[in-house]
Amino acid sequence: MREGxxxxxxxxxxxxxxxxxxxxxxxxxxxxxxTLVSSRLQIERDPQAAPQPLRLHGEGLTLLRVLANGESVSFRHEDGSLVIDHPPEDASFTLEIRNSCCPEKNTELSGLYTSASGFFTQCEAEGFRRITYFLDRPDVMAVYTVTLRADKAKYPVLLSNGNLVEQGELSGGRHYAKWHDPFPKPSYLFALVAADLVAREQRIRTRNGQEHLLQVFVRRGDLDKTEHAMNSLIASIVWDETRFKLPLDLERFMIVAVEDFNMGAMENKGLNIFNTKFVLASPATATDVDFFGIESVVAHEYFHNWTGNRVTCRDWFQLSLKEGLTVFRDQEFSMDMSGGASARAVRRIEDVRQLRASQFPEDAGPMAHPVRPDSYVAIDNFYTATVYEKGAEVVRMMHTLVGREGFANGMTLYFQRHDGQAVTCDDFAQAIADANPGSALAVRLDTFKRWYAQAGTPTVTARGHYDPETGRYTLTLQQRCAPSPGQPVKQPFVIPVAMGLLSHDGTPLQLQLEGEDASAASAERVLVLEEAEQSWTFVNLGAVPVPSLLRGFSAPVILDDGLSDAERLVLLAHDTDAFNRWEAGQRLALSRLCAAASGQAPAHLDDAFIEAMRAVLRHPTLDASFKELALQLPSEGYVAEQLAVVDPQRIHAVRESMRAQLAQHLHADWMWAWEHHQVREGYQPTVAQAGRRALANLALAMLCLHAQRSADPVWPGRAYQRFKDAGNMTERLGALSALVESHAELAEPALARFHELFQGDALVLDKWFALQARAPEHEGRVFARVKALLKHPDFSLRNPNRARSLLFSLTMFNPAAFHRPDAAGYVFWADRVMEIDAMNPQLAARLARVMDRWRKLAEPYREAARAAIQRVAAKPDLSNDVREIVMRALADDASAAAAE
Known part of the structure; x- marks a missing residue:
């Protein structure tokens, strides 16, 4: 996959x-x-297709034999494919292939590879062709029978998809296992594992009375960290059967954890292979965030069993058919598992923060593409936030437009029509609409599908006019979407806008549209914006309204609501929609950050903002988890996206100044929050406990920040004591973070002690590396530390988790440390991209994406960034994965310039 x-x-x-x-x-x-691979393929011709050669994909294989119907057949190689120009003329024939591959040299972690002395596979998207010659495309679905043979002492566990049908001993200390998957599947869902593993097992009985075996396989020594993963799997099975009536369909369901893995996890039919990060957890080694992440990812991969496996995508352009839908499903699962409305809102806020941090910039940059892309060079580059997170938002809008029950009916129809098929995004949307005739989706389906076809994030401008004499309020919404590469002009989207109106004292107002009967009035409703501009008039309002728009983030758009600070303060104090309550506080902070970062105002937090934050922190009924989110300033990256020209150092200085002001002015409040949110009962990764720990950790960080600036040793000392005495990783890492982020003198001995305690635990060491790389930049020390850590004995670029922990933490999540005036950060980035690309192009391409938004940078950063990208692009043996990224970043055509 190199040049040419x-x-x-x-x-x-x-x-x-x-x-x-x-x-x-x-x-x-x-x-x-x-490894020797023998395949016997039963092949059928399409009787409607013209006679043509049979082309089988292959990559990095040594071909040993090819037989058609038991006879030798002539073949040739072309662009890595095995081409049989004259296959048998029978309507159906048998092709036998024997080849070999070298798993131990497979550093790309795609196909069949070795990790920790075991064999593992990753076949999505195009890894199966690295195992054997095949029609490696998602619309070719087959029933698989797989026999594995290996040394029994080295590889006592032999796994593949489906059900175990036979196993036994072989001569020479070897053994075998035979597996059969009764469900037709594309090659990307194939999996095998051969390793020395142990398993946590649980038998369950589902609603149909059938018994199933659940297994979570890990390396020896990690079994005590699998309880949460098993509980998450059981919860996922119960939820999917309850919410969507989708049952577990195999005799067993297996999860295998592997340390070397490019992705988070993979939904291979019945044999999910996971990154250890999303399986292993104990209170001593995993944080609350880790526990929630495991629950979410286990659910996501299990839900793929139906939305991705039983019904799969026709081609890779339809990737969001399975990924967007399954992200929506795992988000709904996480919210349902959270409990009450406030806890559900916290989950929604976290999902939106992720969308805005990753997908909105993607939509505005050189890699902008529709949810259903039109073209690609390397499909691995399109496992993007647009396909996943924005795709989930498109599904959520369908859910909003047809309602919860209507969506469930649409899912039922979808599986009735397409079970066992490879289909398109259009097929899914059609099923949801057909199950809900007359719905807001059904009558606008063709227009709604523009969300699949058009790139970019629409901006919705909202302005209202209130007539006190008549009590009428007219709300006018306009939408526009900026040009993006290849799409200079956009047509209007269908945008559901959930909204409410509040009086200035916070009272919800009843919404009655002009011409409606008074009995139709309600406190919230969904407006459907489908034209460039539309207006709605509400009547019988007895007070000047404050609009609360886009409640629950009902569409993936940028909202310009034109509200004043006074109106935002009303929403922050009183909005019944928790998402918009949080959003009001973020907007208040963002306006101050942007004004200071662009030089239009000093980096000063006014009394009104400070008092509003104090009111949130001291609020008697708000959940601690909500408070912790509401009291965090928007990230440096999110601030940068709001500015036309970005000076990363200026943004960092402004944000750090405002954090220090919050620490100072709310000092007594932070002490109160610390004291009143301790968790004294035994550790449980529950929403309630996690919220209290999160708020206590934030309070400790703010107290240490204030102490460091005021030369007060008390709180750093208390943080160090907390670090030593903590009974769980959430509190231990929170205390260590407070020390590191405030640059306290005690940070160094704490970091050394942390490494000493956990040097044998790879996932905990990832946290140790990441914490140092994400620390606020201070006199160039963070960047220098990262360069030094590259040479640490525990660091390796070959392990994706470890590479991400250090390199991605610096380049993606620490703008001030990375974007240096001397360009050293860009030189560092280019060196690492090229170094990793020689081993693992997928990982290198993800690191390359760091520079997507280089055009927004102020000088001297901009020109230095361009030079670094050009240096990478000039490398002659660059992979297709990385070349596509850097060439798009450098593209200077009119549409790319317009997008910037």
């Missing part, structure tokens, strides 16, 4: 396969240096 092999794949060029593979018999003789 890249070609553009276009959605409009899709053709159904001329050949299909109906059944697959695979046999593996597993050895690290040379």
């Amino acid at each position: 092999t890249a070609h553009l794949v276009r959605r409009e060029d899709y053709l159904a396969p001329a050949y299909r593979i109906r059944s697959v018999d695979l046999c593996f003789d597993l050895e690290p240096a040379k």
